[in-house]
Amino acid sequence: MIQILENVDLQRYNTMAVPSVARFFCRATSVSELREALAWSQTQHTAQYVLGGGSNTLLDAEVNGLVIRPEISGWEVVGEDKDVVYVCAGAGVVWHTFVMECIENGYFGLENLALIPGHVGAAPIQNIGAYGVELKDVFHTLQAVNCESGELIELSKLQCEFGYRDSVFKGRYKNKQVITSVTFSLSKAPRVSVQYPALIEELAKSNVLTPTPRQVAEAVIRVRRRKLPAPETIPNAGSFFKNPVVCEDFALRLKAEYPQMPQYDAANKRKKLAAGWLIEQCGWKGRKAFGVKVHDKQALVITNPNRVDVGNILELAASIAADVKLKFDVSLEREPKLLSE
Incomplete structure (x- = not known):
């Protein structure tokens, strides 16, 4: 009880x-x-x-x-075939611990998502992603409880409607379903994804030409630790803004005016901009305001060293977004959500 x-x-x-x-x-x-x-x-x-x-x-x-x-804990193998193993993890399992245990057991595909804070149950809501891999790439199914009826349902990848940092749980199922477990489709063969520039550079520093999944995870961990503060020492919510996605014509106009602006291909012939770069160009990197601070190593991260009220954080975020809009005519969208939302 x-x-x-x-x-x-x-x-x-x-x-x-x-x-x-x-x-x-x-x-x-x-x-x-x-x-x-x-x-x-x-x-x-x-x-x-x-x-x-x-x-x-x-x-x-x-x-x-x-x-x-x-706090539903534990994970287990629930099925497999010649190439794939299906691993089901409880919603309360710590994400990074789960990633490293999968690698240790020879279940591959999660390496690029190492050291992301949070629990397994939240991963599909956000469709978490890092260094060229998103959760949807390794997702199989999930189970969730209906908030009104208590019915336990199962959703497929298609039914989850994954998008960039988005899913059906931010839309139609928002506040209507609670995820209880997630099942992943992981590879038995050590296939790695190292297309992301920062990851390529990090592996090159160690003279690793053909990395193993563990080496990829370790490289990701090193990069993240250099760029992102540990929440237990400097309170933060990771990336505070989504990388904005804009139409190709607008991206070309921006590139002509700002040749150094990083841009990446997105779906439907659109371009993804680096929110951290935009914020840094507006002079916010390392700045303090409202008792809160923008991280001095990554402008995309807002830190709360003084443990102040959420209102202060939102004021700083609004100021940053206003400056980016004024300079680039690009709108930033906050990534962490208010619980009351």
Whole structure:
């Protein structure tokens, strides 16, 4: 039986270390406990919020409802064929730990996604991606509980409607389904993806010409540690803005005016711009404002060293976005979402 706690401090449950208090809070270590928590919120006529690793979430000072923390643990092989192994992981499994354990067991495909903070259950919502690989590339199915009925459903890759840092859980299923487990389609053969420039450069430094999956993961970890602060020492939510995607004609005009601007091919003959570069050109890298700071090694990261309120963070983000819009006529979209959203 679940334990409903009252007036719980959530600061340690979000990597931005925003001070926040939940009116009600509980942990769900199984599907049955999750159903129980959802039913409790319905009988009490209170709002419900799901908070996983808290690495891509901004919390309000007060959360007036039930905050549910899915802590369904463990992973197992649920099937395989000649080339592929299907690995199912609980929503509460720490993402990076899972990635490294898969590599250790000879299940490949997750290497480029090493050291991304958070839990497995949040990965499909964001369609997490890094260094040329996205979650959808290794995704097979997931299971989720319907918030109203408690029904356990299974969704395929197509049904998840994955896009750039996007999925059906940010749209039609937002606040309607809670992910309980994710099954991945991983390769038995050590196939690696090293097309991303920063990764190629890092491997070249070590004179690695034909990297193993473990060497790719280790290179990713080194790059991330150099560029991104560890949340446990400098509170942050990772990349604070999405890389904007613009039409090809507009991208060409920008390139003519700013020849050094990084641009990457995107779907439907569009171009992806580097949000960090745009922010840096506006002079925000390493700057402090509203008690918050833009990281001095990566302008895409907003840090919260003083552990201030979320309002301060949003003010800084709005100022950055306004400057980028003024200089480049490009709109930045915030990546971490408010729990209340």
